[in-house]
Amino acid sequence: MIGDGMGLSAASAAMYTQARPLNLEQFSSIGFHKAHSSNSLKTDSAAGATAFACGVKTYNSAVGLNPDSTVCKNIIELAEAKGLATGIVVTSTIPHATPAAFYAHQPLRVFYDLIAEDFLASGIDFAVGGGKRYFDFRDSDDRNLIKELEQKGYVVRSFLDEDLGEFTINSTQKFVYFTNNEDPLPVMQGRNYLPYASRLATTFLEQHNENDKGFFLMIEGSQIDWAAHANQSDYMLGELLDFDETIGEMLEFANKNRETLIIVTGDHETGGVAINPKSKRKRLKIGFTTNDHTCSLVPVYAYGPGAELFRGIYENTAINRKMRDLLELDKSSGLFGRD
16 A cells, blocks of 8 residues: 655644544554665655565656666566456556556656556556546557457446446456546545445455455555645645545455555655644644655555564565565565665
């Protein structure tokens, strides 16, 4: 679970606005990762997510590539090769930088059409997010990726058909749901699908995986970052609380399942968020030092089997290596390697 741009101060701000503890406060295994990219102390979402997905530091704007622009294997590809079901649920477009790093391989994050084509080839079983326009008929190459997905056995639906909550899903078929033609709305403008879609994903992926090998799911609270870029604290807090509600759904699933590890982190900190003096509970004076990403360490929260391995301070690439080892995706990598 990636709260894009979610640093420690942003999480603190969400805690201090609520009368009750956040779901995030149930996590007892906590660490920090070093978010820098291969070419800068300041990372972007593409390089940050590639570190999580592939276990390598790469240059800013690269999606699923090594620093020399060669393809790096991502954790979804490794999981699928082992027979796990896979999914993504995001509040951005599906071809946006963070989700793209988990299935695409492109030199620039803005190559949305090419990233959408990479999704077609990815084999991901379940996906919910915006960006329908990148999959519709495209004049540039006379392709309709929605039709091509359907020809590959996917059920593809969107906000134009019916609400996600009203749709009966057949878990034997791969499923994609587009929540918007472009970017999804912010929570404060009526978006409400992230907690439900994430819960639906766990049900779908459990049932879709007939061999009972488990699943890998990436969930992103994408717009925490967008709100911090805009230095809009109310927008940011709304997105944080929506993300925390989603964390609550995943904790409920994990407590029943007892075989699921939940990892919550951010790819970087955005905005230089500060809770300024004279703040009071529910009456915070939130400030921002920048409208860009900062170079701060980023908290990592883990819950479930293997959670203790995420304590301490380490490179962001270590998160990938620890996940791979816990899922036994790569016998050659060590839990306490060079990270």
